[in-house]
Amino acid sequence: MEGIFDWSRILYNDLPVAFLLEVVMRSVIMFLVILLTLRASGKRGIKQLSVFELVLIIGLGSAAGDPMFYEDVGILPAITVFIVIILMYMGITRLTDRYSWFERIIEGKPVYVIQSGKILLKGLESTGLSQEEVFAELRVLNVEHLGQVRSVLVETSGNLSVLFFEDDMVRPGLPIYPDQQKISNDEKYCSCSKCGETNLSFNKTAQCPSCHGKEWFNALTTKRIR
Numbered sequence: 001m002e003g004i005f006d007w008s009r010i011l012y013n014d015l016p017v018a019f020l021l022e023v024v025m026r027s028v029i030m031f032l033v034i035l036l037t038l039r040a041s042g043k044r045g046i047k048q049l050s051v052f053e054l055v056l057i058i059g060l061g062s063a064a065g066d067p068m069f070y071e072d073v074g075i076l077p078a079i080t081v082f083i084v085i086i087l088m089y090m091g092i093t094r095l096t097d098r099y100s101w102f103e104r105i106i107e108g109k110p111v112y113v114i115q116s117g118k119i120l121l122k123g124l125e126s127t128g129l130s131q132e133e134v135f136a137e138l139r140v141l142n143v144e145h146l147g148q149v150r151s152v153l154v155e156t157s158g159n160l161s162v163l164f165f166e167d168d169m170v171r172p173g174l175p176i177y178p179d180q181q182k183i184s185n186d187e188k189y190c191s192c193s194k195c196g197e198t199n200l201s202f203n204k205t206a207q208c209p210s211c212h213g214k215e216w217f218n219a220l221t222t223k224r225i226r
């Protein structure tokens with residue numbers, strides 16, 4: 001009696017076992033094609049991808065995978081796809097190198113999300129990053145509060161470029177560790193939880209003059225420990 005699952009179809013789609021050997025050969029060929037194509041694209045390695053590069057990888061990925069194991073997908077059409085995609089990649093790269101307006105359309109542009117210890121809310125919104133995501137990356141860089149940070153630029157790759165204040169330039173700023181985000185009456189300065197605007201504590205019942213937020217935390221003044 002057959003079970004509910006038709007294992008010969010699930011495992012190898014009722015194809016002759018010899019097809020597995022063909023899959024090995026197809027995979028080897030497509031592996032080499034991927035390798036040569038990525039070398040030809042001039043890319044060295046991959047850290048974080050821009051949207052444009054992601055499109056390239058997805059296009060190559062789906063064209064590469066199918067002919068490895070679909071018996072009715074030939075290798076030559078896949079190679080044609082590779083050639084077309086890589087030519088488009090090279091053409092668009094040439095245009096983005098030549099015209100900065102075109103580069104902005106394709107890659108986007110770097111956006112400041114923090115300047116002088118204050119969060120630029122519009123900039124942050126345009127990057128699609130949350131405040132907490134930015135804080136998490138700053139914590140990795142030993143930042144304790146925003147008063148230590150001169151600027152944060154979100155690159156088109158999604159990487160953050162961070163500049164710090166010199167120790168003697170550090171100012172009171174919004175804490176970015178959860179356990180330090182609290183308010184008490186005895187602190188001299190407090191910071192808006194939303195934008196990092198920092199004021200003398202007697203204002204802490206007021207709306208933030210900058211973003212109209214109403215939550216304040218004790219500002220920290222510690223220097224950055226490296």
Ligand SMILES: [Zn+2]
Nearest residue numbers: 192195208211
């Ligand atoms: Zn604010």
